[in-house]
Amino acid sequence: MFTPDRSKYPKHVNGRPEIDLSSGKYTKVWHGPQHPGITGNMALEITLCGDEVVESITHVGYLHRGFEKLMERRTFIQCFPIVCRIAVPEPAFNEYCFSAALEELSDIEIPEQAQWLRTFNLELMRLSSFLMWIGGMAGALGQGTIGQWCVTHRDYVADLFEEMTGGRIYHMYMLPGGVRAPLPPGFKERAFKVFDGIEKMLDAVDKVLYNNYVFKQRTQGLGIITRDMIERYGVVGPNARACGVKRDVRLDEPYVKYDELDFDYVTANASDAYARAVCRFEETLQSIDLCRQVLNKMPKDGPFHTKTPNVMNWKVAPGETYAKAECTRGEYGFYMVTDGSDKPRRVHARGPSMTHAICLMEQLAINTNVSDIAGLMVSIHTYPPEVER
Amino acid sequence: MKLKDVISPFYVWKRAFEKPYTNTNPLETRDGSANYRGFHANDIEMCIGCGTCEAVCQNAAIDMVPVEGVDTTMSDSGLRPKIDYGRCCWCALCVDVCTTASLRLTNEYTWFSSDKDEDFRFIPGIDKKSWDDNELGYRRHEGLELLDYKRQAMDHIPFEDSTKSFIEMFHGYSAKQAKLEAERCVDCGLCIAKCPAHMDIPEYIKAIRDGDFELGAKILYATNPMPATCGRICTHLCETVCSIGVQGDPVAIRWLKRYIIDQIEPGDLKDALGEIFPDNGKKVAIIGAGPGGLSAAYYLRQLGYSTTIYEGREAAGGMIRYGVPEYRMPYDQIDKETNYLKECGVEFKFNTYVGRDIQLENLMDDYDAVYFSVGLTIPYGLGIEGEEHPRVLSGLQVLDDATERVEENPNIGKSVAVIGGGNVAMDCCRVSKRYDADVHLYYRRRISEMPADSDEIHESQGEGVVFHTQAIPVRVEPADNPNQVKLVWGEAEMVTPKDGGRPRPVLQEDKIHTDTFDCIIKAIGQEGNYEFFTGEYKEKLETKWGKIIHNEYMQTSIPKLFVGGDIANPQADAISAIADGHLAAKGIDLFLLHPDDKQMKK
């Protein structure tokens, strides 16, 4: 293994390296915002010593659409088409948290069937997002073919979303009061077929990626998240579970119908990029299992939406709440404040990416070989739009 | 290094033999799913141009635009949504809130144009598109209600008890009910056009949502000085065009009006409205203190005229007091409104019947202008043999007696036949019920064709009035008992005339019945009494079908003389009389203070 000459490394003053670029010892490179290994519109400003990273600063600002501010100027129902955009690959968690928060503040109980449909939608969302991630992770380490497989099957999941919600990417399905539509006839059979296909594909991925000497070599020992980082940086989701931490909102504080499903924490112990990849792989299979469980358990039909006040004149009494759910990357939440008017006073979307992509990544990058930065970045699974709400 | 980790990845070769997953577009295309949110389609005939879609669209992708072939009518703005696909995000909220369900999305998601000038803003249903007839695509699913289609019911005295007294039957909304009902409105404003007085309904409903009753009262008084009356007994034409009424119950506009004004105590109107009345030195005489007269007086006061109302009876309200029974229209509510007019400086001369106590000529000489709204006081006859029988009573008289001496039976006995199908007939039935009579209603046509308000019909039936429809009175015969009378009537068959048109009831000669009653009350309509017009005024006054001819500002053929109310408009209801009074006030102002105005005869 490569061992750098640490004598050339910068001194740390007040916790930050002292870098004199004119010394000729360092090179600054921008990794992103166009780099495919950067998981979207973010940039890492990396200072290298040789090919080892001595400092990494995460830059955002390429994707700021001001959702939180927009929502303060929109009526509650008008916020509904906005929220899904806060995390492009996982709109469902935004829809769910927004609706759940509003329902809580307005004392609305959603019907049983709506809860099942929401559970299914959320879990299918996790499945879709994990597939994308597996493909991305493989791609970041040079295995683009696996990326194609995963995205293909993710498209079949998008077909299911399209049937269920009317949209492939932005579903706009879970809205205050429940969901917008019941499942179309024959949906369950088609969904099961898609799941079978994914399982078959994942079996191939297991062989080609997870039992691959190169992949293991490059990811084992990469980006080890230490115990003390977990609390300090608020590490959640598979990033935390791959360190042996049992933390999963679905199990810790079950919402919708998760308390009626049979599943457990997926954990690993190595705390490195490989362990995270394994956790996510297991969770992808778990998602398929949960989706099947939901479709098998949920009633055939029933009301899927509860009447809300006329959305054109919906005012919500003053209050505040925080609604959360487990997205693929950990705890996702909406903090909502209402002031009695027809618009939210403040909405704050809390996604795991903020802490993971900035605080955690800046730490993990140090002492990493520059060629592993893309793999490292993908291994912590972040979505820039949720950093820039 | 495990050997497996080196060999295993070669599994990838197996996949090389799989069929491709992609479609070879354009050879192979894929349709959007049944629920797909693609381009819009709109059923232009169903759409009423309410603009709710425009209001909900957070992208401001919708503009309501006039389109060829769609006219503005009382129940249709004539506008249709135009979608800017540069802005639309296909959320379909516009579909979910479409009040008529005319709007939907199709499953078409692609549109190409090789013409760089072709607009990407379409008016669905007007700009013909290939997807117009696609059956598939997103529609509002049954069970998803983002609008509130169900009306808040108003509590009332149950039918078992309602006939035991003249106490107001409907209790009015509670604060919670009123707010919930007010929240149902989508602010389309179609009702404004339909209301004869063009009341600003969405704004006063908003005032209820905001809990600002003073503002609400100001909005009411801007077009209607009798909101407590209209909030109870208005014919509520506005509700017939309410866009929420297309898929659900129309918003209870009338009850909401009542709710606002009920929140203001009788003595507090002056403070709440905070009006200042100027004085322009001119004076106007008004004949008749019914809604038409009261409204003219109020708006003339606002314009600075000194106004005096000459009223033959001892109290104000006209038919609202002497016709409409107290269980529908409590007298203290009429007093509340009239007293406020007194506070506005309107002078009342009661017990002064023009033609008897004072002459029209005197008023024409003494005042700068005269307005009259004397209502319809002469009941129509039945036009059948024997109707002069003393036990055949006029409905107006019975109702008048019930107002003047409510504790006495107005000479109707205990079994009553009421003839007619309008509101007056319903009132006669229900008043008779309150004097413990057994009541039978006879009407020539079917229930669906009755001119009476459907609520009235429902409540009459609820109170136990026996309805005989397609029943034509043939003649009246004396009964053995001189205090009784016989009604001979025949069953009718509805026959559609050969040239089409409305089916007419035709008497079936072989189906004639005779029933005996203590009295027969005729309530088939009434006409105006213009006897106080004498001399040159009688000659100059122009009438048609018994109504006074006037211009659009209610000026009659005699320049100084203005008219309004039942004798001037075909609707013959309170709100039309009120609208006439308001218009006449503007007309009088144009006539007296704007000498250059071309619309008025000078």
Ligand SMILES: Cc1cc2nc3c(=O)[nH]c(=O)nc-3n(C[C@H](O)[C@H](O)[C@H](O)COP(=O)(O)OP(=O)(O)OC[C@H]3O[C@@H](n4cnc5c(N)ncnc54)[C@H](O)[C@@H]3O)c2cc1C
């Ligand atoms: C039984 C009944 C029920 C009705 N129910 C409803 C209802 O539910 N909703 C609704 O909107 N409308 C209803 N109407 C109609 C409504 O009452 C009239 O449309 C409205 O009152 C007309 O107002 P007006 O000012 O034209 O005349 P009126 O209300 O008839 O007032 C005319 C006034 O002029 C006075 N007057 C007449 N001649 C003279 C004279 N020569 N000198 C001095 N004073 C004179 C009369 O005493 C009377 O006070 C009902 C009518 C009746 C008869």
Ligand code: SF4
């Ligand atoms: S689909 Fe949504 S964005 Fe498009 S016009 Fe309708 S409300 Fe506006």
Ligand code: SF4
């Ligand atoms: S909401 Fe429906 S009825 Fe109203 S204007 Fe839009 S398309 Fe027409």
